[in-house]
Amino acid sequence: MKMDALVKKYPDVGLVLEQAEVPVIKEGEALVKIHKTAICGTDVHIYNWNQWAQQTIKTPMIIGHEFVGEIVEIKGNSPEFKVGDLVSAEGHVTCGHCRNCKEGLKHLCPTAQGIGVNRNGIFAEYAAIPLSNLWKCDKDIPEEMYAIFDPFGNATHTALAYPMIGEDVLITGAGPIGIMAAAICKHVGARHVVITNTSDWRLEFAKQVVPGVVTVNTKTTDLKDVQRSLGMTDGFGVGLEMSGNGNALNQMIDNMINGGKIALLGLGINGGIEWDKFIFKCLHLQGIYGRKVFETWRKMTTMLQSGLDISKIITHRLPYTEFKQGFDLMNSKKSGKIILDLSLIHISEPTRRTPI
Secondary structure, eight states: OEEEEEEEOSSSSSOEEEEEEOOOOOTTEEEEEEEEEEOOHHHHHHHHTOHHHHHHOOSSEEOOOEEEEEEEEEESOOSSOOTTOEEEEOSEEOOSOSHHHHTTOGGGOTTOEEBTTTBOOSSBSEEEEEGGGEEEOOTTSOHHHHTTHHHHHHHHHHHTSSOOTTOOEEEEOOSHHHHHHHHHHHHTTOSOEEEEESOHHHHHHHHHHSTTOEEEETTTOOHHHHHHHTTOSSOEEEEEEOSOOHHHHHHHHHHEEEEEEEEEOOOOOOSOOOHHHHHHTTOEEEEOOSOOTTHHHHHHHHHHHTTOOOGGGEEEEEEGGGHHHHHHHHHHTOOOEEEEEGGGSOOOOOOOOOOO
16 A cells, blocks of 8 residues: 655655555554654755765655654554554664663664664654554643654753753753753753854744743853853853854853763764863763653653643644745754644555554
8 A cells, every 4th residue: 555755765955755655564563654743953964965864865765753643553462552542752773682772771772773764764654663662642742742752852861961950051052952952951940041052043032932041142242241141150060062063062161160061962073172171171071862762751751741841842834745845944944843744634544454
């Protein structure tokens, strides 16, 4: 049976909306009917066919990894999941047998495969997902929130890498993940949360999503002056680097308290880092990748249930057939998260196969 899918069909810019076969699931997998997806920065790299994508993606491939959907078929025994369950999923499929997987540290699996990167993804009407990657959704949380649990999880993993209560926090990079991290820091008890960028649009958007966050355009404002205006005397205790920009990381190092703690999520920083200053200040550095499986997922759920509001991070909701508009908006860098909604167009049920 056929389904609609967004396919990276050619090694070139763009995607193709075309008919593809509905996946035939294997033992230990579920067939998920996709309700909503969201466009990730990784998807934009693949769409734009940048150098990373050219080195990583094998065409043709269905891309995408942020979603919420409904189980329509299961193959194998599953005491936790059943047909009809609303689910999202961890986007990294791990090996299950390396040291880290066996010790419960799946996010550190060295051979993890990315859904929509190393294997077919979820920009389609249906997707085959390993049961071990599924997360059952509480129906008291809006579906579209689960569609962004992947980047929300990046923000959560980074923001909660160090104790946060009472800390002054510097976040470099006001993209959607940085902004969600600011909301988390406020929610869990940080004192001052300062977020930097060189785009006034991004900074204004951050204030709309996170009331009370302090925004700084580092082109025009010195962070030392910001510290003085906030009554800070020693520097920031926690830094969250989200931009992947070496200048931003150097500004963070310069404004940290001696012994301060930095969590590093942003990719692409190559050279020019003031490591001598980093060492003399005895700073701590923690690299962050993905989400803790499934600790981060539980924390995301409970924070939303306890009042964390990141709903304004979603700025656009489009039918999946209007995917090009979504990618154009992402490339404009004047959007938050963008939902591609598959429920806005009629989707036929696949032929139900009897689980073995």
